[in-house]
Amino acid sequence: MTARLLPLLLLLCSNIFMTFAWYGHLKYKASPLWLAILASWGIAFFEYSLMVPANRLGSSAYSVVQLKTIQEILTLVVFAGFSAWFLGQPLKWNHYAAFALIVGAAFLMFYEPAAVRT
Template identity: 75%
Template sequence: MPTFSAYATPILLLLASNVFMTFAWYGHLKYKASPLWIVIFASWGIAFFEYCLQVPANRLGHAVYSAPQLKGIQEILTLLVFAGFSIWYLGEQIKWNHVAGFALIIVAAFLIFLE
C-alpha cells in the first residue's frame, strides 16, 4: 500500500512547479515596457525550474495516480495558483464569473477521479 508521502509529494511538487509556471507565463505582464525578446528569455529561464519540478512530480505521481488524474490535479493547482497570483502580484480582481468558470473546471477535474 502506498504511503501518504507517495500521494502528497507529487501534489507538492506540482504546486511548486505551478508557481514557477505562473511567473514564467504571466509575470512579465507587470513589465510591459521590457523588450519582448528579454521577456521570452526570462520566461524560459523561469520555466526551466518549473520543468525541474513538473517532470519528477509526474514521474513519482504516476506510481499512485493515472496520467489523467495527474493532469486533473495539475489543472486544479494551476487555477488556485493563478487566482492568488492574479490578485497578489498583478493586482487584478477575480470576479464572480471567473470564480464560477474556475469552479466548473475544478468540478470537471474531480470527475476524473470517479471510478
C-alpha cells in the same frame, strides 16, 4: 502517504514557477520582449525541474489523466492568486463560478462508481 503527497507539492511549486514564467512579464511591459523571453525561459527551467519528477513520482500513485487534472486545478488556483496579488486583477463572480464547474469536472475525473451488478 508520501507517494501521493510529494507529487502534489512538486506540481504546486512547478505551477508557481510556470505562472511567473508565462505571466510575470506582463507587469513589466516596458522591458524589451527579448528580455521577457529569456527571463521566462530561465524561470521555466525550474518549472520543468519540478514538473518532470512530479509526473514520474505521481504516476505510481495516480493515473496520467488524474495527474493532468490535478495539474490543471493547481494551475487555476495558483493563477487566481497570482492574478489578484501580483497583477492586481482580482477575480469576478463569473470566474469563481467557472472554477466551481471545473472542480465539478475534477470530481468526476476521480469518481469511481461502484461496480454495476448484473
